[in-house]
Amino acid sequence: MILVTGATGGLGSAVIDTLLENTSAQDLAVLVRDKQKGEHLAAKGVSVRYGDYDDYQSLVKAFTGIKKLLLVSAPAVSHERLERESNAINAAIEAGVKHIFFTGIQQRKDVDYIIPWVTEGSRQIESLIKESGMAYTIVENTIYSDSLPLYAGEKVLEGGFYFPSGNGKIAFALRSELGEAIAKLLLQNGHENQTYTLTNNESWSFAEIASMISEVSGKEIRHKDVSKQEFLSYRLAFDPIPEVYLDFFAEWAAATKNGEFAYTDPMLEKLLGRKPSHLKEFIAEYYGKSKA
Template sequence: MSKILVTGATGGLGSAVVNALLAKTEASNIAVLVRDAAKVETLKEKGVSVLVGDYSDFDSLVAAFQGIDKLYFVSGNDIHNRIPQQENVVKAAVAAGVKHVVYTSFQRKNETATSPIAFVAEGHLKTEEWLKASGLTYTILKHGLYTDLLPMFVGEQVLETGVIYQPAGDGKTAFALRTDMAEAGANVLISEGHENKIYNITGAKTYSYQDIANIISEITGKQIIYVSPSVEEFTKTLTEVGVPAEYIGLFAGFSGAIKEGEFDEVSSDLADLLGRTPVDAETFLQGVYGK
């Protein structure tokens, strides 16, 4: 069996991939890369190898990648430093002789600077280019938006306010559950036939925020309405209630991308990799709001 290394193992996606792998292969086949080994003591107790490294420290990556056959490369969350960090990961994988890199990229249509999410896109696009030019065997997983983010996007107080307030217009999104994406990634890691392939990892259907409002209304019996302001009004309103500028920009960027149709493409790739239909938004929202 190949030796698999999962980066970002203390984060939501990386930890979910490790959990999926533990259900499919022996712990001795799995390693994790973390900055703080103390945070994954339970994994070590299960027999998972724990390696310490940092995307900003090239030498630590080369050392950690020794003897690794397959690397599950979770994209970094430090947007400002993502480009040099991820270049380090690709170069270190080459230097260490990693056989296969599985990279978590993003779903998109617009790859230009005019995209509302250009601020997060650049690092992904460059990393894909580096992988293709590196000589490494790669698999690129173009992840759509997590269904898990819906409670944050609709607002923690949505049942109290009765309003979903996002500048996304009538745009639709093929939301997919993070654990489904993680299981699909684990299946790629433990099987063959994915060499130099690109998969679009989306849910099986698309939803607008009006659809989400209708679903939550049906689940809770409370009427939820969807209001789509202009970006300027959205920014002004959230600034006045004290929301930090970086969060406003993040929400506005993703809503703008939704409005422009960046995430409205449905692919069967996730279902094919899972061998089943992905969990839909109705099921997820029932679990959140049907209590």
């Protein structure tokens, strides 16, 4: 049996959707803190199991009888992330899980660049997984195309794209396609003790992204490579997003500028069996002229 954590979130939902299309619901389970949120899956025959990352025994109970476990990483800005994901890994060991899959974040391996709230925690979790004795598959995802509007801000069509990323690039991919690819990994035999990076086939700078937004919206949009403080001041003036998240975006921009997300890997296309959707497709849908 396969169990998916975070199954009511964006990535987890995409994984479950593909699993349901390709295998019996009776072979699937999900972990939820609120069983009501899993009712739609229970109605399809999926085993909905209660578990709380702060309640170790609830995780052991939920993971009992599971062969493959997909641990969808918690939000990167969560300071409790390391403790909670450690609980999940230890509970999986105690419950007898054979193979753990973990979703991490794409980042270059040949440098010591630290992304605050992300890099150190991810490295510690991955080390715990590799030392757990379970077979493991680590999936390092690129940045979601779906998250681009958060980086751009609500006023991008009026004021331009303020983002302190220099000429750095990101190989954005749709969350739904990343979820589809991960589901296919779960359904296949093998992949023990492997680390895969899932990216689009090309990467884009924010100047290129601004140009694409201009083309589909009919408005001239330019990328403005401002300082971190200028970015924060501009966005805080109108954006309802809490400052801690904007600060996180600024750190993400710095990582982008350093080239952490620019490299591409063919594994996503290989798993999908087709080319990943071009970023412009998402931009056209989100910023198209009818919505401008």
